[in-house]
Amino acid sequence: MPIYNVMEEIVKNVLDENIEQLHLSCTCKRCRNDILAISLNKLPPHYIVNKDSSPYIRAAYTADRQGATNILSTVIQAAEIVAKNKRCGN
């Protein structure tokens, strides 16, 4: 489906860039995907039809200090939830 939620890419970048500072007890794919899903369910979606406009939208979110801080705190909360309820079996 050509529609695309830019927030997926934004949250993934924030998680990847902060993975060290998050001190996750497990960084397996399942745990990271659980963190992404929980975060995305708490953040407003930003669907676009034309993926070419994705970089501009991502840049706008990054430039918006408050928005970027909100996304990071959402990812931190999601990481805490996953740390307490790991579903990967590790």
Next chain:
Amino acid sequence: MPIYNVMEEIVKNVLDENIEQLHLSCTCKRCRNDILAISLNKLPPHYIVNKDSSPYIRAAYTADRQGATNILSTVIQAAEIVAKNKRCGN
């Protein structure tokens, strides 16, 4: 990315099931995708990691009369917005 927003499938089904009643002036792919994107940006995302659970989540939304009505009215509003601002050039 294995994470997946079940709301995408739900809204697509609602649009496909009601496409006749919506009396869209244009039913091209671009217009339908614009309707999906606008609708999804107004509805709470429901991301899952395991696509196998998608049917149960979809069924829950369908069974929830109020939720289903809300999704349909969101799609109707989005269809009106797209009808006034077609970006397909038709």
